[in-house]
Amino acid sequence: MTEVIRVEGLVKRFGDFTAVDGVSFTVQQGEIFGFLGPNGAGKSTTIKILSTLLKPTSGTAILAGYDVVRQPNEVRQSIGMVFQDPALDNRLTAEEHLILHAMLYNVPRSVLAERIDQVLKMVGLADRRKSLVRTFSGGMRRRLEIARGLLHHPKVLFLDEPTVGLDPQTRAAIWEHVRRLRDEIGVTVFMTTHYMDEAENCDRIAIIDHGKIQAIDTPAALKRRIGGDLIIVTGDPGLQEDLAARYGVEVRRVGNELHFQVAAGAEFVPRVVADFPGRIRSIQVKQPSLDDVFLQLTGRAIRDEEASELDLMRQHARRVWGGRR
Amino acid sequence: MHVARAIYTIWLREFKVFVRERSRIVGMIGQPLLYLLIVGTGISSGMSLNNAPGGMDYLKFMYPGIIGMSVLFTSIFSGASIIWDREFGFLKEVLVAPVPRWAVAVGKILGGATVASIQSAILAALAPVAGISLSVGVMVKLLLLSFLTSLAVTSLGVAIAARMESMQGFQMIMNFLVMPLYFLSGGMFPVQSAPAWMQKLMLVDPLTYGVDALRQVAFSHTTVELAPGLSAPLVEIARSGGLIRWDLGVDVAVMAAVTLVLAAAAAVSFSRAE
Incomplete structure (x- = not known):
């Protein structure tokens, strides 16, 4: 197996607050790797560093052979990103989102039509190609974002809390798609979640709390530790x-x-x-469940942080833009 | 090459969204029209301009300012929309794309300016309502001036919004920056009749030069009858009354310089924001 992500001693401080505190791990190609932890544990900060949206205070992160600080453009070209909050525009169609994405990622025009067909089929949206995103359910939006993230054939697909706010049935369907992607095109999936039951779907999990990795292993092995x-x-x-x-x-x-x-x-x-x-x-x-593993490693259950300004905007966004979820 | 395509992509998205969003178009044109029809008509029937030259009424005077107002509001809103877009919209997708940040800012600014120009073209077409005649040349010049003014204002919006975290802050900007920019632009009342301290403020408001330019271009094809058999070009009347203060070249040069500075500020501010 080849290594696609190598992170060593990653630290991110915001003033006095240390969001990521010396995190190290590697991810192999074709793996579904999960970051499990409560809100505020440093999951999103890590994903932002790996996707070049934030610069680390210290430490290194190599992604698909490129350094996230020194070669951000190469890293960006090598990753697909699905954000916690939908990054779609209600007023554009599914196809338009994909075309704009292709323009940004230099997907050659000659392969564009074929690629669009391919990714839309993969996530089961081929028949909604010309529909405005306004008419999409929450699950369809997520699937479209996953399709978009794959359009430029990235090495790693990042999914930041991909199933938050979705109903259980849709969550299961999203997982189905993620596993199929891994099996069919061998893309590496790096995801964050604070749902314990979801983390069970990962090949390996890193349990993160207060910016530190408490344990990394397969779900089964973690549970055996209990x-x-x-x-x-x-x-x-x-x-x-x-x-x-x-x-x-x-x-x-x-x-x-x-x-x-x-x-x-x-x-x-x-x-x-x-x-x-x-x-x-x-x-x-x-x-034992992963909940119990988490409880044992950290001494407490996964908690929710108090709402930040961003969370308030997020709630508002769900009301205004969320549509049917 | 790739950067040019990235800029075009951002612009294309802005444009497509604008075309789809008819309610926003109605709102953005409706507001200045309401100002023109209600405030303009109300004021011109109840009050008159101090020392106004003959042949000039308030509605004519105010009309170019209304175009300026439309440009101002539309542009600042386009710029500020990145606050929302950055967290919950298409922009987030662009920020992780292999595209330099400054190109995103430029695409956004060009998109905002295009949208604002289209709206001012629609407003400009209504000029005969205020007794102003149009020609193709006047329309084209109004469009170009709107585009230039809008580049400056959208840049300002992006420069500020790049550093703001919430939409609440945007309301503050509207109240304490955008409204004064409009009130002090000479769009509602002439610079020369304002008290000296206010004139100083008006002269540093970049929109003053935009409105001055819009006014002389808008008036350039109109002749008014002062007395039977005696008519004069409106632009000359306005200039002699001090309602047009600078040459068009001066206005454009000032606006272009302001645009360059603000666009650079926007690109820098947007590139540094995390």
């Missing part, structure tokens, strides 16, 4: 200490529940019930 199944019990006061003492595990209190991990959850249930007769009110066994 150390088996999650046991959630409720019961009398004092149970937390007694459980910890008895089984030598770390027991966390989450609300009125007690969480801890054991290797084999199903077999553990009869044992704990026998060991603490009458003291356990409820017990459940959970396969």
Whole structure:
């Protein structure tokens, strides 16, 4: 496999605030690589640096063999970008968006018609070629943006929170398309998300929080790190200490529940019930999810930041431009 | 070559969107027309210009200023639309394209100026309403002057908007920059009848020169009858009354210089913005 992205010691500071704090990773060609973290963790800042929209304070990022600081134009030509907020114009048709994109990216006129057919088919919009984007649903807009991002045959397709604001069915459809792209044309997909269930679709995930990468691995391997199944019990006061003492595990209190991990959850249930007769009110066994991985790595659940000025504009944009989602 | 195509792409998008957006065209032409028909007619029937030369009425006087106003509002709005566009529109797509930032700014400025010129052409065609005669030559010159003025104002809009983060700020710009630019342009009242301190402000308002140029070109094909058998060219009447102050060449030179400075400022401001 070839490496398409190599990031080393990337740092971005805004005044006193360190948004990206020494991030290093590599992405292989044909991989679906996910950046998972809460809002404000540094995901978007990293993507902006990789797509040359921001300059890093220090560190290097090489994309498709080009340095993002020294060779921004080569990098731009090598990437396709789908933003968190739609970057479409309601008053233009699907085809016009693609033509304008082709003009900006030097797609030769001789291959343009064929390329437009190709990408529109790929995302299932071939029959809406001449329609104004105004008439598109949220999912169709996203698909059009993905098609546009692929038009100039980039090495890497960036998807920044590609499914935010979409309904579950549309989200599943978008994922379907992303996987097909990878399989059919071998494009590398770099995406950010704060949806845990979505991150499961990635080949590898980097969990990022407070600008630092906490772990990078496949979803399955990350979940294995948790150390088996999650046991959630409720019961009398004092149970937390007694459980910890008895089984030598770390027991966390989450609300009125007690969480801890054991290797084999199903077999553990009869044992704990026998060991603490009458003291356990409820017990459940959970396969670890990425939520649990995140909780364990960072000590808290994924949170939402307070709304910034940009978020307020974003909400307004959804009302005004969003149309049917 | 590639840069030229990029500029053309940005321009093309502005133009296509303008053509599609009929409600905006109606609004952008409707506002100055309302000013002309209501404010202009109201003022000219209730008040008269101080020391106005014979043959000059307020509606004629105000008409070129209305074209200037249309150019001003349309252009500043085009420039400011990049605030919105940068976060939620087509511009974002352009910013990650392999295209230099300054080319994006130039395309945007040219697009805004084209749109503003088309609108002033429509307004100019209505000149006979104010008693001003037109010819093809006058129309072409008005169009060119509108384009030049609009280049300057759109550049100003881009230069400011490149550094602004929200649309709320734009309202401030409208109130404290655009309206004064218009009021002080000599479009609503003549420079010479304003108090001295205001005249100083009017002379640094670049739009003053744009309106002066528009006025002498708009008047250039019109003759008014002062008395039976005695008529005079409107442009001479206006000039002798001090309503036209400079030669056309001076106006154009000032506007061109201002345009160059503002366009450079816009390109720099836009290139540096993150």
